[in-house]
Amino acid sequence: MPDQSAPVLKKVLTPVHLWAIGVGLVISGEYFGWNYGWGVAGTVGLLIATLFIIILYITFIFSFTELTTAIPNAGGPFSYALQAFGPFGALMAGYATLIEFLFATPAIALALGSYVHFLYPAVPVVWCSAGSFVVFTAINLLGIKEAAWFSLIITLIAIAELLVFIGVVYPYTRFDTFMHNPMPFGWSGVFAALPFAIWLFVCLEGIAMVAEEVKEGKNAIAKGYISAVLTLAFLALTVMISVGGVTNWENLDHLDYPMPEAIAIVLGRQNPLTKFFTSVGLFGLIASFHGIIISYSRQIFALARAGYLPYGLSTVSPKRQVPYRALLAGAIFGTLALISLDTSKLVILSTIGAVVVYIVSMLSLFRLRQTQPDLPRSFKAPFYPVFPAIALGMAIVTMVAMGYFYTKLSGLFFAGFGAIAGLFYASVRYRKHRQGQDTNVV
Template identity: 45%
Template sequence: MPEPSSNTTLKKTLGPLMLWGLGVGYVISGMYFGWNLGLAEGGTLGLAIATFFIIIMYITFTFSYTELACAIPKAGGAFDYADRALGKNLGFLAGMAQNVEFIFAPPAIAAAIGAYFHIFLPEIDTIYIAIAAYLLFTGLNIVGVRAAAIFELVITILAVIELLIFAGVCLPSMEWKNLEMNALPNGFQGAFAAIPFAIWFFLAIEGVANVAEEARNPQRSVLIGFGSAIMTLVVLCLLTFVSAVGVDGWESVVYPPGSSEPSDSPLPLALAKIVGDGHFLYHLLITVGLFGLVASFHGIILAAGRSTFEFGRVGYLPKGMDKVHPKTSTPANALLVNMVIGIIALLSGKTGEIITIACFGALTLYIISMIAFFQLRKKEPDMERPFRVPLYPLFPALALIIATIALIAMTIYNLKLAGIYALIMIGTYLWFQFTNKNG
């Protein structure tokens, strides 16, 4: 593998606080919308069961992944770990799964941003607003990773504060009987159907690893940033879930009054039950809720750029994808290509399906990463590991088992989308086999 030159090297500018901001920011939109659709599948208990196991998966996965990120702090994340541990074929599949997750999650969030702004600017079509968001935040990422990370940190802090305010207003009105109301409408199989929406609570947290190469003292910064981010997200997930559903039962945060169509705005629905839709806090939630969407949209664009850049740097993508901007040292070409693909996906109008495909990519990534983890422990026992996962081998084994079960369950409940995802992976793998010249 060729040594990186000056025009394929990323600048080291990030500390632990910035990495915390990125880690929480990648994910936080999942607290504001999307998760409530799992209630329609599994009810309160079904989604709670799915979320319980997904939380275990993400905690054990995150600490296992931190060991890999600290030992191999490179922009490719899962691709670099799998390539080193399992060879180029599984390395390619891990990297491609990562690209699918990071490239397909932003269009779904962009659609939500467009729909949100459409409330205030009804004369402008949502698709134009969503495309404008793509152009704006891709541009910000090209300007420089430090500027992008500072912006991400600020809006993430605002989004976290708003979630805490929401919980503070709703928890005093929470009643246990509301959590028990029609708690398992579709039986225990509803818990399996709710899995993608439980994953949406935490999807893309692993993107922290993709900026490890740009961290100052990555071994220390990644551990602190990654660990504090997952703990913050677990607390926010539990607070948001219990406080929203506990106000008036799960159906009131899925279906708006008088509608049978699921809503993308569960928190305003819950808050309106307490303070009404004309209250200052209600409007504050809607306004600041936008920051949660923007934080995840912008942050995942950042991680996707690094993932695609690393694929180009090792020659798995066409020439030019491995180049950084001469002035800002950011992967401009990779960011622009990802934006074009994202806008094409956005134009399909299939937001829910796009989210599910992103989840397929994420679970594939988690499974291959944990296999790579065990292989590296066996193959390179003397590798410098500044951080070692606690309770080895329990943590990586739990992450691997739960991710595998979740992938099987998602496939059973989403056969058509599983087929589309398989076609993407098989098609790109065959292209890789025919075009890769790196031996």
């Protein structure tokens, strides 16, 4: 019998909401972050890395959707790994997902602050970034339906702005400019650029975190995922090529606001349209920032409900039915992270977490096919086992590359997991010991 007292979430989301949440989660990656890849790979090197990652994501999402529809739980990868590998696998998946989402939000917050600072130099970046957490956490506290509608509207505006941006800069895009110093570090640069290519899609699997709140059945999840990944692949390539053809990449590879700078190069920094595009560009960052807050709060909620985090974090507000304590905890962590780390480090840590999630998820898919062949699957991974095997293999290659090029950050990630695992198992042993003492007393 299900536990009637367990916290539950409200079912109100449709496929359109899921598409908006999926695209919204990721679309800020088109606005900033990916351009750091030019600094380690050049334009063509990053383009090759991006094509590699697009193949990874297409095969991954088509495979991952099977898990999300079969196990529609707010825990997402944590829930799949729990069924496949038990508590240790679940702990790894839950930790990696939290790292991915909790470090992505402060990176986006810093970009938000940088965009506002570009428009109004008197506004400090850090204070604006911290204020973003306050505003959008408050919006999420209103309820999931309200948050999802907000995400839909903001995402549509962000997509429209990207298309207008491409239309403005495309006439100024030159092939010879894009091919300037295209692969300064050779093929090693391609592998070094993989985290920044992943940034163009990172957190897309966050749709899984709202699976419990979908009202139109499991096929709605598949529709949301697939339409979102195709939309993002198109936008990623067109934006990268358009911006790279406007000016030499060395002028943009270190900025948190490459698109406003590209518009300023094309139209002039004092042109009113430059500030207009920058203002509208904020919507892309807001869409992702808002969407990831939805996702990380549901992940914290699911982990707390399952006993991997303090149970109090699974508390749901009685009227709005949102995990308000999880929302507040994520906002506090994100604010501390943006004060402590720069944007590129936040991006790399987030993508390390993402790749570990992809590896554990694909291993879970293979495991559940073997151990639970009768599990209801309204959507099955096409071309099984080829698609999940491609996604798994490419994710492992990416993880090895990131471990090689970003050794300290990778070490920090796994050291953090070791510490969390130690604390978790110590608490489990303590609870068992206490239960044994209570039994002896009785």
